[in-house]
Amino acid sequence: MHHNKGMVNALRKPYVIFVGEEQSPVYTKTGSGIAHWDPSSCVGQIRLSSDAADLGLPDMSLDEAIAAGAKTLVIGIAVVGGAIPTPMRSVIHEALSRGVDVASGTHDRLADDPEFAGAAAASGARITDVRVPPPGLPVGKGVKRTGKRVLTVGTDCALGKKYTALALAKEMTARGMDATFRATGQTGILISGSGVPIDAVVADFVSGAAETLSPDAPETHWDVIEGQGAILHPGYAAVSMGLLMGSQPDAIVVCTDATRTTIAGWPDFPLPSIQEVIDLTLRIGSVVNPAIRVVGISANTSALSESEREQYLARLSEEHGVPAVDSVATGVGPIVDVLQQ
Amino acid sequence: MHHNKGMVNALRKPYVIFVGEEQSPVYTKTGSGIAHWDPSSCVGQIRLSSDAADLGLPDMSLDEAIAAGAKTLVIGIAVVGGAIPTPMRSVIHEALSRGVDVASGTHDRLADDPEFAGAAAASGARITDVRVPPPGLPVGKGVKRTGKRVLTVGTDCALGKKYTALALAKEMTARGMDATFRATGQTGILISGSGVPIDAVVADFVSGAAETLSPDAPETHWDVIEGQGAILHPGYAAVSMGLLMGSQPDAIVVCTDATRTTIAGWPDFPLPSIQEVIDLTLRIGSVVNPAIRVVGISANTSALSESEREQYLARLSEEHGVPAVDSVATGVGPIVDVLQQ
Numbered sequence: 001m002h003h004n005k006g007m008v009n010a011l012r013k014p015y016v017i018f019v020g021e022e023q024s025p026v027y028t029k030t031g032s033g034i035a036h037w038d039p040s041s042c043v044g045q046i047r048l049s050s051d052a053a054d055l056g057l058p059d060m061s062l063d064e065a066i067a068a069g070a071k072t073l074v075i076g077i078a079v080v081g082g083a084i085p086t087p088m089r090s091v092i093h094e095a096l097s098r099g100v101d102v103a104s105g106t107h108d109r110l111a112d113d114p115e116f117a118g119a120a121a122a123s124g125a126r127i128t129d130v131r132v133p134p135p136g137l138p139v140g141k142g143v144k145r146t147g148k149r150v151l152t153v154g155t156d157c158a159l160g161k162k163y164t165a166l167a168l169a170k171e172m173t174a175r176g177m178d179a180t181f182r183a184t185g186q187t188g189i190l191i192s193g194s195g196v197p198i199d200a201v202v203a204d205f206v207s208g209a210a211e212t213l214s215p216d217a218p219e220t221h222w223d224v225i226e227g228q229g230a231i232l233h234p235g236y237a238a239v240s241m242g243l244l245m246g247s248q249p250d251a252i253v254v255c256t257d258a259t260r261t262t263i264a265g266w267p268d269f270p271l272p273s274i275q276e277v278i279d280l281t282l283r284i285g286s287v288v289n290p291a292i293r294v295v296g297i298s299a300n301t302s303a304l305s306e307s308e309r310e311q312y313l314a315r316l317s318e319e320h321g322v323p324a325v326d327s328v329a330t331g332v333g334p335i336v337d338v339l340q341q
Numbered sequence: 342m343h344h345n346k347g348m349v350n351a352l353r354k355p356y357v358i359f360v361g362e363e364q365s366p367v368y369t370k371t372g373s374g375i376a377h378w379d380p381s382s383c384v385g386q387i388r389l390s391s392d393a394a395d396l397g398l399p400d401m402s403l404d405e406a407i408a409a410g411a412k413t414l415v416i417g418i419a420v421v422g423g424a425i426p427t428p429m430r431s432v433i434h435e436a437l438s439r440g441v442d443v444a445s446g447t448h449d450r451l452a453d454d455p456e457f458a459g460a461a462a463a464s465g466a467r468i469t470d471v472r473v474p475p476p477g478l479p480v481g482k483g484v485k486r487t488g489k490r491v492l493t494v495g496t497d498c499a500l501g502k503k504y505t506a507l508a509l510a511k512e513m514t515a516r517g518m519d520a521t522f523r524a525t526g527q528t529g530i531l532i533s534g535s536g537v538p539i540d541a542v543v544a545d546f547v548s549g550a551a552e553t554l555s556p557d558a559p560e561t562h563w564d565v566i567e568g569q570g571a572i573l574h575p576g577y578a579a580v581s582m583g584l585l586m587g588s589q590p591d592a593i594v595v596c597t598d599a600t601r602t603t604i605a606g607w608p609d610f611p612l613p614s615i616q617e618v619i620d621l622t623l624r625i626g627s628v629v630n631p632a633i634r635v636v637g638i639s640a641n642t643s644a645l646s647e648s649e650r651e652q653y654l655a656r657l658s659e660e661h662g663v664p665a666v667d668s669v670a671t672g673v674g675p676i677v678d679v680l681q682q
Contacts, residue, residue: 139576139577140575140576140577141575141576141607142575142576142607142609142610143609198544199543199544199545200543200544200545201543201544202540202541202542202543202544203539203540203541203542203543203544203547203579203580203583204540204541204576204577204579204580206544206579207575207576207577207578207579208576232625232628233586234481234482234483234548234586234628234629235480235481235482235483235545235548235549235586236480236481236545236548237548237582237583237586237625238544238545238547238548238579238580238582238583238586239544239545239579241578241579241581241582241583242544242578242579242582245574245575245576245578245579266482266483268483268484269483269628272628280621280624280625283621284573284578284621287573287575287610287613288575
């Protein structure tokens with residue numbers, strides 16, 4: 001495929017998702033995200049206990065997964081504050097020994113584990129820690145690239161930028177548009193099989209990393225780029241700034257949360273208005289793409305009733321002159337309508 | 342001193358500056374910068390050839406430097422595209438063996454050189470590669486810190502942000518104000534003896550690094566923070582954004598160049614106007630410090646005649662309502678007048 005050229009951290013599919021003994025749906029969100037967004041790339045799940053969370057994939061052993069063609073064992077759980085649980089280690093080790101790649105978004109780097117590294121080296125299997133940026137990222141050049149790009153941005157973190165981008169890419173593909181989801185965080189990278197963990201890139205190279213992530217493409221092709229951070233965020237604005245500069249988006253979708261009033265985790269900081277985020281993003285983005293425009297608003301309205309949601313979205317749409325959706329409750333169709341025009 | 346608490350990468354002074362055999366004034370700018378801005382911290386220079394550039398410091402051998410109390414041998418040259426020249430290696434090795442620290446801003450990390458690392462380990466001397474950020478930098482919290490801060494920003498890179506900050510700190514100190522230069526790049530760090538190489542910090546931690554760089558201080562104290570990059574720069578905007586958020590400046594000084602029309606090295610990008618840079622910087626900076634204001638403009642006018650300079654600076658001052666200076670040709674006094682008010 002033409003747009004594989006700039007792919008980074010490319011993982012081999014199909015996957016088998018490793019749940020281990022983890023029971024919590026919160027800590028298995030990585031696995032359930034992959035199963036939800038790309039079930040056709042998953043041959044099954046490996047659970048080490050009947051109490052473990054069920055991702056809705058066929059249960060299988062490592063032997064069965066290999067027989068079914070699994071190329072990569074994906075660690076589908078978040079490992080909180082520590083090491084991979086012991087019962088999981090032997091399965092990971094065996095997978096690597098038998099030439100199955102292992103991909104992980106955990107904080108501890110699997111590739112730094114001597115036992116795993118040794119098994120991988122012996123078989124030729126590859127360990128990919130998706131929180132680790134690829135080497136050799138360039139400084140951003142700002143050279144205009146071919147093809148089209150839409151970036152999800154936000155009034156804050158953790159309000160649906162990844163979900164909205166995935167939903168846009170899915171809907172666009174379903175309509176026959178040529179679209180590629182471009183992942184910038186570990187879960188997105190595991191879902192899509194490639195990407196750059198943009199917040200782990202050294203500051204000088206963030207816009208260059210974003211340029212690498214969405215290379216030249218045919219003029220009718222859309223890259224749908226997962227946003228990170230927020231342009232007015234006291235902690236993460238640098239990430240958002242570099243991603244915006246390097247993405248040179250033609251279109252932005254602003255993600256927000258209907259009931260959030262302050263930055264999550266930074267309670268002294270009021271949530272900026274949608275208009276402020278639009279103004280600032282278009283001003284900065286116009287440096288690298290004068291045609292940048294806002295094409296929609298994607299709001300998390302899960303705390304509203306259905307009638308409240310309707311009124312809220314109608315008001316946002318009227319205020320900003322673009323469709324306003326809840327990507328879970330209403331779907332992103334009206335935004336894709338704008339992109340199709 | 343109260344503001345040593347947050348000091349990072351602190352180097353031991355006095356220095357002896359190592360010029361080696363380098364003849365070019367361009368490649369010895371690091372050394373000449375230290376000799377210019379902090380001569381009282383330099384016991385002398387070590388030159389390995391009578392043709393080598395003269396920084397205006399007393400010539401001495403390593404023995405003499407140690408006898409004169411030198412605590413750190415500073416590599417005063419830029420090593421272009423490669424290794425430390427062989428004649429310099431034996432002096433560095435001997436310095437480390439005799440307990441003298443070595444500090445370097447070269448691309449190759451001296452601490453990764455087994456010979457140097459071994460000598461340092463044996464004597465207890467420390468190798469500081471000032472391009473390497475300190476470990477353990479936090480995410481930016483945005484909590485308002487005590488004391489006052491002025492940040493130099495720019496319409497572009499390489500137009501005097503470091504020089505202007507150093508000149509401001511020097512003038513403020515000369516007037517009896519309590520001021521500390523805060524370095525964000527390798528030359529500034531070597532000059533001041535501490536700092537964070539902000540462009541080498543992972544994106545998630547840039548604003549946190551800037552917070553660490555200028556900790557709480559007495560209310561009358563000024564941190565004068567060396568700017569990096571430019572907020573509308575296609576390659577380096579992320580660095581500038583994180584530095585701005587974390588610095589939470591009370592005051593900014595905008596640096597520009599009187600005759601530059603495009604971004605240096607990015608000829609397709611017009612230089613943004615001073616007003617654009619002011620507007621954007623104040624808008625973003627107000628998130629972390631609502632009192633942020635512009636206090637001056639510092640322009641490189643070296644390509645203008647004296648009468649042209651006068652007219653140009655008068656026009657800038659009138660347009661923006663703040664003093665406009667050339668920090669080399671006119672000095673920064675009028676800007677310090679504003680800070681003193």
